[in-house]
Amino acid sequence: MIRKKIWLFFVIFAVFSYLQAGDKAPLKVFISVDMEGIWGVVHYNQTSSSSSGYGAARKWMVEDVNAVVAGLLEAGATEIVVNDSHGSMRNIIADDLHPKASLISGSPKPLVMMQGIDDSFAACIFIGYHAKAGSASAVLDHTISGGSVRAIKINGIELPELGLNAAIAGYFKVPVIMISGDTETCRQAKSILGNKIVTVAVKEGIGRYAAKLLPPEEARRQLKEKAKEALLKKDKISPFKLNPPLSIELELHRSSQAEMPLLVPQVKLINPRTVGFSSNDYLEAFKLLRALIALASRS
Ligand SMILES: [Zn+2]
Known part of the structure; x- marks a missing residue:
């Protein structure tokens, strides 16, 4: 009888330990956040740190990110790393960021918009991204450097920043599960990374310097809900790989x-x-x- 009780104790202990371990399994998410595709942003006056519209835009930037972080936490993320990826890469004011996320701030950094990614992450998200240079009805379209780059092609395929950066995530076998930006950016993401990626168009591009914005609460609601949805279905989305040569x-x-x-x-x-x-x-x-x-x- 005592032996039976001891066995029972061990079985209960083993099941309990298993469930505890399951709760703590790491689920790390990497977020790269640019500025041109942030809700509200339609002009350089808002994305350049010396311009008058910058203060408001950097606040919108962190609000977009925080909505995504909240959704990821609801979906079980255990660690979230946010890489500030625009201009000086010091746009997000550190203590405005969601208290559960870590921030990579400043530049230069070797992997630029993807600094911090490695194979320990389960998923990658792009927030505030923009269309490639030469896109129509796309807010502030460019590829890395507006003043120099007309196009970047790899194995004959022209890639926007979202493709070049997704291939870095893919190098570490990490899938890009969600992107936010304008309508054209979301279209380019689906055409390059596949239809399963979750997209949130926070604005509809009218021209290079104009867009129709979602109501702000609706934009943040979608960012939160779609981030949650994307992380829950991460296993259905394949990493984007560029295979050598x-x-x-x-x-x-x-x-x-x-x-x-x-x-x-x-x-x-x-x-x-x-x-x-x-x-x-x-x-x-x-x-x-x-x-x-x-x-x-x-x-
Ligand atoms: Zn940028």
Whole structure:
């Protein structure tokens, strides 16, 4: 009889320990937050730190992020890392961020908009993202550098920032489960990353400097609910991978901007304003691409 009781005690203890361990299983989410696709933002006057509209826009930025963080926590996220990814990357005022999230602030940082990602994360989310350079009815469309970059192609496919950054997440086998921005950004995300990604269009682009905004409470409600929905269905969404060998083409606005990037030995001129190189490792290719854009911006 005593033996039976001891066994029973062990079984109850084992089940209890299993349930406790299940509760504590880590569920880490990485958030990269840009500014052009934030609710309310329609002009450079709001995204440049020296401009008069910036104070309001950085407040909207953290409100969009906090709504997403709240949704992720309801879906069971145990750790949330937010990487400030616009301009100086010091847009979010640290103590305005949701108290359960950690902030990566400042620049430069090696992986730029994706600094902090690694294979310990279960999912990645892009907030406030924008369409690629040359998009119609898209608020503040550009690709990395508005002054230099006309297009970036990898293995023949033109990619917006959301594609270039999703491939970094994919390098670490992390799926991008949700994106927010304007309607055109959401369309480009589905066309590149697949239809299963959850999208929240917080504004409908009218032109490069105009949009129809969702009512603010509705925007934040959708950001929260969709983040929760996205994390609960994360296993249905595949990581976005660019498989080597990789052929990278950087098309610039002017032929003079190709001259400095050509000083790098492995870089070739493809046409007067386009340079290219090959790589077998996406992370290395991404870093070289960033260096070439920095060089191009000097001429
Ligand atoms: Zn930006």
